[in-house]
Amino acid sequence: MPTDPRPGDGPRTAAARPGGPRPAAARPTVAAVEAFRLSLPLVHSFQTSSHRKSHLEHIVVRVAGADGTVGWGEIASPSDPYYCPETVDTCWMILQRYLAPALVGSEWDHPADAGRAWAKIRGHHFAKAGLDIACWDLWTRASGTRLADALGGTRDRVAAGVSLGIEPTVEELLAQVGRHVADGYRRIKLKIAPGWDVAPVRAVRAAHPDLAVQVDANGVYPETDEALATLRELDALGLLLIEQPFAPGALAAHARLAERIGTPVCLDESVDDLDQLDSAIALRAGTVLNIKVSRMGGLTAARAAHERAVAAGWRVWCGGMHEFGVGRAANVAIASLSGFDLPSDVSGSDKYYAHDIVAPPIRAVDGMVEVPSGPGLGHEVDEEFVRAQAADAFRV
Ligand code: OSB
Ligand code: MG
Numbered sequence: 517m518p519t520d521p522r523p524g525d526g527p528r529t530a531a532a533r534p535g536g537p538r539p540a541a542a543r544p545t546v547a548a549v550e551a552f553r554l555s556l557p558l559v560h561s562f563q564t565s566s567h568r569k570s571h572l573e574h575i576v577v578r579v580a581g582a583d584g585t586v587g588w589g590e591i592a593s594p595s596d597p598y599y600c601p602e603t604v605d606t607c608w609m610i611l612q613r614y615l616a617p618a619l620v621g622s623e624w625d626h627p628a629d630a631g632r633a634w635a636k637i638r639g640h641h642f643a644k645a646g647l648d649i650a651c652w653d654l655w656t657r658a659s660g661t662r663l664a665d666a667l668g669g670t671r672d673r674v675a676a677g678v679s680l681g682i683e684p685t686v687e688e689l690l691a692q693v694g695r696h697v698a699d700g701y702r703r704i705k706l707k708i709a710p711g712w713d714v715a716p717v718r719a720v721r722a723a724h725p726d727l728a729v730q731v732d733a734n735g736v737y738p739e740t741d742e743a744l745a746t747l748r749e750l751d752a753l754g755l756l757l758i759e760q761p762f763a764p765g766a767l768a769a770h771a772r773l774a775e776r777i778g779t780p781v782c783l784d785e786s787v788d789d790l791d792q793l794d795s796a797i798a799l800r801a802g803t804v805l806n807i808k809v810s811r812m813g814g815l816t817a818a819r820a821a822h823e824r825a826v827a828a829g830w831r832v833w834c835g836g837m838h839e840f841g842v843g844r845a846a847n848v849a850i851a852s853l854s855g856f857d858l859p860s861d862v863s864g865s866d867k868y869y870a871h872d873i874v875a876p877p878i879r880a881v882d883g884m885v886e887v888p889s890g891p892g893l894g895h896e897v898d899e900e901f902v903r904a905q906a907a908d909a910f911r912v
Contacts, residue, residue, distance in 0.1 A: 544655055545582040545623045546630075549616035549647070552576045552906035553608065556840060556869050560692075562681040563707070567596060572838050573604050575611065575643075576873065576902050579619070579650035587654025588897045590843035591646035592810045599734065599837075600642070600785065600811065607643040608908075615640070615647055616912035627651040627666075628816045641788055641813035642837075648814025649846045649893075657892035663845075664887045664894075667819055669852030672887050676880040677703035677859035678867060679732070679836070682712050686719045693720050693727075696867075700883040703728035703756065703859040709736050714749045721753045728859065732759035735785050739769040744776070751777040756858070757804050760784040767792075770801040780804045784835060788812060793821055797828040804858070806835040809846050818850050826855035834860035841865055841874030845893040848878065852887045859883075873898055 555573040562569050575591035591611070593602045615634050622633040630651035634644055656663045664671075678701040683689040693704055704724075706717055708731045720729060731750060737743040739762055747761060757780040762769040764785040774781040782804035787793045788811045796802060805825045812818045818834075825832050834851040837843070844865060851860040862885050865877035872878070874895035878885060888894025903909070 587650040589646040589650030592837035593642040645814040663849040664852040671852040674851040675859040702883040730756040757782040767801040808835040833858035836861035841872040
């Protein structure tokens with residue numbers, strides 16, 4: 517892929533490129549992309565408004581530079597098309613057939629330019645995010661930079677929240693909440709759905725009057741009088757925010773709700789590119805954005821969304837997709853940017869996986885996750901484990 521020089525493209529200073537100084541690294545040429553389909557058992561099965569999971573399968577990608585440098589990325593797509601249209605199968609196909617062949621042989625000065633290789637491929641943000649993360653890891657490792665610094669991060673520690681699924685009973689939910697509060701998590705997010713909303717949230721509020729609590733409906737409510745009555749009841753429970761009550765395309769419905777309740781409305785599924793973010797801002801469809809590296813299509817896009825949302829006066833935090841250690845480390849890096857001032861879904865690896873693919877695993881201590889000090893993602897991938905456990909693999 518040709519990297520056409522931009523006007524004034526000379527040695528850049530820290531000020532010229534947002535996100536910090538540009539190390540004097542050789543211009544990476546991507547020599548090969550390898551991909552591994554990997555399934556890990558969950559420590560505790562997770563139920564959302566749409567489905568229950570006891571294992572998660574993600575795609576781990578390994579990008580090799582011509583100089584031998586390696587970068588790792590993760591495609592954290594769900595297996596089924598309930599959260600977003602992508603699935604592990606669609607990601608696998610798009611990666612193998614389009615994205616990896618486009619990236620191999622490309623050359624770029626900065627990982628923010630790597631995506632030019634796949635710019636003409638529409639959608640498929642989860643698949644693209646895996647390659648984008650790997651290119652950032654490759655480039656920052658090659659130059660001995662911390663990923664968080666290269667992105668323009670300013671925090672050394674990130675406040676960790678935890679996302680709790682729908683439980684069989686309110687008692688079991690209260691036990692989960694109690695366990696995570698005792699572990700030190702700074703905020704609890706509760707998944708809600710019709711039939712599992714006001715009662716469980718009220719019970720959590722009664723048990724923990726001062727706890728920072730937010731709810732996430734994954735777009736499952738219709739904009740009916742009945743749903744509005746439910747949302748008004750939730751509005752009275754002192755929540756930090758209500759995430760994605762209505763369908764992804766329903767920006768106007770979110771704007772009407774934001775007018776009617778005091779609790780901030782947060783968008784997740786509604787925003788997967790900057791144009792949708794612009795529309796959401798213009799319509800006042802919320803005041804908070806859950807930035808997911810996967811949903812936006814990578815770190816480059818997540819960083820741009822952060823900039824745009826903060827400039828519009830929105831608050832942002834980093835959401836997760838139950839990432840393995842690679843994607844989780846990328847989330848920690850992006851959450852170190854200054855605008856991420858609400859607790860993020862960056863819980864420790866141990867909340868989800870007994871054996872993660874990175875060493876050291878991501879750890880939340882007293883509700884904070886440290887931004888690692890090593891270059892790149894700051895965590896080493898257990899390559900032997902990844903290769904041994906992979907159900908399928910390819911190399912381009
Ligand atoms: O909506 O935030 C969501 C997981 C799968 C699909 C959608 C969502 C989630 C989470 C996970 O809430 C949070 C995490 O990774 O810790
Ligand atoms: Mg969500």
